[in-house]
Amino acid sequence: MQNLMLLEDEIILRQELAEFLTDIGYQVDAVASLAEFHQMYDPAIHRIAVIDLTLPDGDGMALIRQLREQGQQIGIVVLTARRTTPDKVAGLGDGADYYLTKTADLDELAATLAALTRRLGEPEPSGLWVLELGPRRLLPPGFPAIALSHQDVTVLHTLMAEPGKIISRQEIVNALGEDFMQYDQRRLDTQMRRLRRKAEEATGVELPVNTARNAGYRFFAEAEIRS
Numbered sequence: 465m466q467n468l469m470l471l472e473d474e475i476i477l478r479q480e481l482a483e484f485l486t487d488i489g490y491q492v493d494a495v496a497s498l499a500e501f502h503q504m505y506d507p508a509i510h511r512i513a514v515i516d517l518t519l520p521d522g523d524g525m526a527l528i529r530q531l532r533e534q535g536q537q538i539g540i541v542v543l544t545a546r547r548t549t550p551d552k553v554a555g556l557g558d559g560a561d562y563y564l565t566k567t568a569d570l571d572e573l574a575a576t577l578a579a580l581t582r583r584l585g586e587p588e589p590s591g592l593w594v595l596e597l598g599p600r601r602l603l604p605p606g607f608p609a610i611a612l613s614h615q616d617v618t619v620l621h622t623l624m625a626e627p628g629k630i631i632s633r634q635e636i637v638n639a640l641g642e643d644f645m646q647y648d649q650r651r652l653d654t655q656m657r658r659l660r661r662k663a664e665e666a667t668g669v670e671l672p673v674n675t676a677r678n679a680g681y682r683f684f685a686e687a688e689i690r691s
Contacts, residue, residue, distance in 0.1 A: 466489075466490050466491065466511050466512055466581055467490070467491045467493070467509045467510045467511055467512075468485060468490040468491065468492050468493070468510065468511070468512045468513065468514065468577075469493050469495070469501065469504065469505055469510045469512070469513040469514070469515075469538075470482055470485065470492055470493070470494040470495070470513075470514045471495055471496075471497075471498075471500075471501050471513065471514065471515045471516055471519070471524065471527075472494070472496070472514070472516045472543070473496045473497060473516060473518075473519050473520050474516075475496070477566075478494050478496060479494075481494070481514070481543075481573075482494040484570055484573075484574075485514075485577075486657065487653050487657070487675070488574050488577075488675040489673070489674045489675035490512075490577070491670070493510070496520070497519055497520055497521045498519055498521050498522045498524075498526075498527055499521055501513075501527065507536055507537075507538065510538060511538060511539060511584055512538065512539040512540075512541070512577065512580060512581070512584070513531075513538055513539070513540050513541070514541045514543050514573075514577075515527065515528060515540060515541070515542055515543070515560075516542075516543060516544055517542060517544040517546055517555075518544065518545065518546070524542070524544070525554070525555060525558055528540055528542070528555070528558055528559045528560055529558050529559060531559065532558070532559035537584075539561050539580040539581075539583070539584050540559060540560045540561050540562075541560070541561060541562045541563075541564060541573075541576055541577065541580065542555045542560045542562070542563045542564065543564050543565075543566060543568070543573065544563075544564075544565060544566065545565065545566050546565070547565040547567070551563075561580055561583075562576045562579075562580060564576060591604075591605020591606060591685075591686070592605055592685075592686045592687070592688055593605060593624070593672065593683075593685050593686065593687050593688070594687075594688045594689075594690060595617070595620050595621060595624050595687070595688070595689045595690070596609070596690045596691075597617060597621065597689065597690065597691050598690075598691055600612045600613070600614065600616075600617050602616075602620060602663070604663065604667050604669045607666075607667040607669060608666075608667070610662060610663060610666045610667065612662075615640065615655060616655075616658075616659055616662070618639050618640055619636055619639070619640070619655060619656070619659065620659070620683075621639070621689060622635060622636050622639040623636075623673060623681055623682070623683040624683050624687035624688075624689055625689060626683075627683045627684065627685065627686065627687040628682065628683075628684060629682065630676045630679055630680045630681070630682045631680045631681055631682065631683075632679060632680040633649065633652060633679070633680050633681075635680070636652060636680065636681070637652065656673065656675070656681065659671060659673070660673065672684050672685035
């Protein structure tokens with residue numbers, strides 16, 4: 465899971481974006497001003513930033529130039545209402561990796577972030593993750609076991625049976641014994657958020673599952689399933 469800074473001063477949009485980005489697998493720290501960004505930003509943790517330009521205490525482009533002048537390797541996506549070609553050229557020239565306007569839909573934002581993540585390189589998970597079906601528990605490498613619900617086990621079993629492969633939402637829903645056509649997709653998103661939170665709260669380790677927007681999920685670490 466990538467750690468991401470979101471800088472957006474419009475409160476409703478910030479909340480909506482933060483929820484969306486969390487749903488697709490990012491660990492989001494959302495802030496509303498340049499001052500809050502500087503207070504929260506940790507180059508050892510945050511690998512991507514989504515930055516608005518028109519902010520209550522200054523211009524987001526000044527922040528981007530400052531990050532680049534400091535040699536920060538963070539991936540930067542501008543998301544702004546400024547849509548002219550000169551604005552875009554200036555944004556990319558001053559250090560943004562991608563420049564999107566707020567007319568972009570969420571799927572375009574997700575695809576842009578996925579492309580940026582590939583460029584940056586995904587942190588390699590270390591060690592073997594073991595799912596024990598009988599005891600219903602997950603063993604992260606180097607940490608105590610995490611107790612799981614029946615649904616947790618079913619979802620992880622489906623994902624860990626083919627690590628590295630995107631497993632469709634329909635496959636997961638079918639494994640849960642539900643009718644995909646009648647199933648509320650938000651339930652699966654909630655299930656994945658709970659699993660991620662459970663792993664992180666129990667061990668401080670991020671669950672190695674990422675999201676393929678509108679497609680499914682992928683377990684990207686070495687995995688073993690035991691009876």
